[in-house]
Amino acid sequence: MNNEPIISLKGIGEKTAGLFARIGVETVEDLLHNYPRAYDEYTPPVSAGEVKEGAVAAVIGRLTQTASVKRIPGGEVVTLQLRDTAGVLQLVWFHMPYLRQTLQVGRIFVFRGKVVKKNQRLTMEQPEVFTQEEYGKRMHSLQPVYSQTKGLGNRTIVRAVAQALAARQMEREYMPDDLRRKYELAEYNYAVEHIHFPADRQELLFARKRLVFDEFFFFLLAVRSLKERRGEGDSSFVMKRGPQVERLCRTLPFCLTKAQERVLGEVLGDLESGRVMNRLIQGDVGSGKTILAVFALLEAVDNGYQGALMAPTEVLAKQHFETVSRLFETCGIVCSVVLVTGSMTAKKKREAYRQIESHEADLIIGTHALIQEKVRYDRLALVITDEQHRFGVGQREALGVKGAGSTHGKDGEAAGGMPHVLVMSATPIPRTLAIILYGDLDISMIDEVPANRLPVRNCVVDTGYRENAYRFIAREVAAGHQAYVICPMVEESEMIEAENVLDYTRRLRRELPSSVRVESLHGRMKGKEKNAVMERFASGEIQVLVSTTVVEVGVNVPNATVMMIENAERFGLAQLHQLRGRVGRGRAQSYCIMVDGSGEDGVRERLDILNRSNDGFFIASEDLKLRGPGDIFGVRQSGELEFRLADVFTDADLLKIVSGEVNLLLQQDPMLDAPGHQELKRRMERYQAEHSERMNL
Numbered sequence: 001m002n003n004e005p006i007i008s009l010k011g012i013g014e015k016t017a018g019l020f021a022r023i024g025v026e027t028v029e030d031l032l033h034n035y036p037r038a039y040d041e042y043t044p045p046v047s048a049g050e051v052k053e054g055a056v057a058a059v060i061g062r063l064t065q066t067a068s069v070k071r072i073p074g075g076e077v078v079t080l081q082l083r084d085t086a087g088v089l090q091l092v093w094f095h096m097p098y099l100r101q102t103l104q105v106g107r108i109f110v111f112r113g114k115v116v117k118k119n120q121r122l123t124m125e126q127p128e129v130f131t132q133e134e135y136g137k138r139m140h141s142l143q144p145v146y147s148q149t150k151g152l153g154n155r156t157i158v159r160a161v162a163q164a165l166a167a168r169q170m171e172r173e174y175m176p177d178d179l180r181r182k183y184e185l186a187e188y189n190y191a192v193e194h195i196h197f198p199a200d201r202q203e204l205l206f207a208r209k210r211l212v213f214d215e216f217f218f219f220l221l222a223v224r225s226l227k228e229r230r231g232e233g234d235s236s237f238v239m240k241r242g243p244q245v246e247r248l249c250r251t252l253p254f255c256l257t258k259a260q261e262r263v264l265g266e267v268l269g270d271l272e273s274g275r276v277m278n279r280l281i282q283g284d285v286g287s288g289k290t291i292l293a294v295f296a297l298l299e300a301v302d303n304g305y306q307g308a309l310m311a312p313t314e315v316l317a318k319q320h321f322e323t324v325s326r327l328f329e330t331c332g333i334v335c336s337v338v339l340v341t342g343s344m345t346a347k348k349k350r351e352a353y354r355q356i357e358s359h360e361a362d363l364i365i366g367t368h369a370l371i372q373e374k375v376r377y378d379r380l381a382l383v384i385t386d387e388q389h390r391f392g393v394g395q396r397e398a399l400g401v402k403g404a405g406s407t408h409g410k411d412g413e414a415a416g417g418m419p420h421v422l423v424m425s426a427t428p429i430p431r432t433l434a435i436i437l438y439g440d441l442d443i444s445m446i447d448e449v450p451a452n453r454l455p456v457r458n459c460v461v462d463t464g465y466r467e468n469a470y471r472f473i474a475r476e477v478a479a480g481h482q483a484y485v486i487c488p489m490v491e492e493s494e495m496i497e498a499e500n501v502l503d504y505t506r507r508l509r510r511e512l513p514s515s516v517r518v519e520s521l522h523g524r525m526k527g528k529e530k531n532a533v534m535e536r537f538a539s540g541e542i543q544v545l546v547s548t549t550v551v552e553v554g555v556n557v558p559n560a561t562v563m564m565i566e567n568a569e570r571f572g573l574a575q576l577h578q579l580r581g582r583v584g585r586g587r588a589q590s591y592c593i594m595v596d597g598s599g600e601d602g603v604r605e606r607l608d609i610l611n612r613s614n615d616g617f618f619i620a621s622e623d624l625k626l627r628g629p630g631d632i633f634g635v636r637q638s639g640e641l642e643f644r645l646a647d648v649f650t651d652a653d654l655l656k657i658v659s660g661e662v663n664l665l666l667q668q669d670p671m672l673d674a675p676g677h678q679e680l681k682r683r684m685e686r687y688q689a690e691h692s693e694r695m696n697l
């Protein structure tokens, strides 16, 4: 029932359904779980002199003049001035001449809308009009704001969600009673309804808590019951230090940092220990994780095994392939490396598979194409995934299992043997949370970056600084460098006031000299298109890349020296830190320009934390302190761990609670076979399935 296509809802036809598909909503169920990305709050009204440019505001005032109506081509414009002792606000409506009857001198109204500057005057265009009483009723209520796409505005989505809620099949409660009572969790159906339409903040928080609880619950349940099945214990791939590892040590063009040395010791120690390695390396952007991966892979090769390195995107996989090949050449390492990505031609793929199966290839680098059926390994002893959080749990698992079947014993039967697993992540998660989220892994921290780097210079500016910034970018480009410009949105949206990639690209093409090549990159583009753009940027053919946060992961273009971030106030500091980590990778001085588009107090203070530190762990925890754990309306802290609502920083306390409860549950009923746990089990399995589907993204 809830899995019916949304076209079954009243008022949704082919065309609208097609638009919904663009934001990933196809069924009623999808719609119910397409949660608002923000809430618009009806705040107490202020007087005309108090409004600020750029913000949505409600102003209250007694009318001292009648509205004037002017004819323009295609309609009429109603204008009115609202004044108090401190200032004047211009109000403008198009095509609403009848308003003149309503707006009578002497009456008091509340007007609500976005304040912009038009001809040097503060102006509200098309504000909503309320009597004082009407507004009073709405005050403090929260209107959902959804992610939108061209042609699909917020109002349409709100209506569709309301329809879906009315038509939905109610779900039976599956969370055990004692848990609901102990943690004061809302009933499930109630939570789904009120996350969309809460009467006030309290109701919203109540609904949200339940849904966040569920997200953590099924995630941890899924991970931990998978873990039960993973072979732990003795390894069939016991390694010894070999000649190529020694050679790389001697010939490496730089000295490892102390932290790298320590972690390398832990990793090689695992490989030589006789036990299966399951290790996470956490290290800030630029801390030098890749070289550690290379060492570990070489150790496998030295011992006659294969090693695989899997990256979340083709761009990153290719980049690793090139880095590794170049490094081996400089250091005189003999090792055959092969690249496998989804967009390779069938012929090339076949050739790669052949080399892998025949063990002509020692080292395999690629995307999730590495775990496709057709790839057969020969003694795959080590699997490394880079930027682990981008993968579903199942994906990590699948590659592990693949390794298990790859080793052929004397009689042609699998000699068994889970490969060693190493995952690398730059997500700055405090150790306590990492242990919960990656509880099945030992954790190594690289808590130091190479000393030879010039620190990135940061500044926080307001939108008035843009012209300077463009001139600065033009100068850097003229000097042979490149720049990123980040916008929070892909395209223009009716409700959300933020810069978008498509319009911004057009604007920059106008603003910058015509010789400068400006292109866009965003998540709605097809994989191939994204790769092509990224490659052209990496090769220097594109000089300015206007992008959403898709560039945030792992990409290394050392020639880029400017990172300009529009609407910086909308990002979590941890995310800003990741973005900043895209520059400062080469020899030249790099710059990070954060544009505060809000003009609100406190934003600058928050962003200033980034000026004070380059340490991702420190930054994330300071941000949390400053905002307080109750702040769920603003920014997501970690864009990386893919929960819909939950945020591992903001909801850290709940995460700890859920972790304890999941452990308890699995202790009491490891297979979830008890009569009361059937539905939990079904949902947990669905969660696992959905995650492994993500493998084929």
Ligand code: ADP
Pocket: 254, 255, 256, 257, 260, 283, 284, 285, 286, 287, 288, 289, 290, 291, 426, 450, 451, 452, 554, 556, 585
């Ligand atoms: P990340 O940890 O973000 O994946 P990378 O592995 O991409 O970082 O390393 C970033 C850059 O730093 C690379 O160009 C790499 O060669 C270089 N690098 C790594 N370790 C050191 C070191 N100890 N000294 C100097 N440069 C290093």
Ligand code: MG
Pocket: 289, 290, 386, 554
């Ligand atoms: Mg990396």
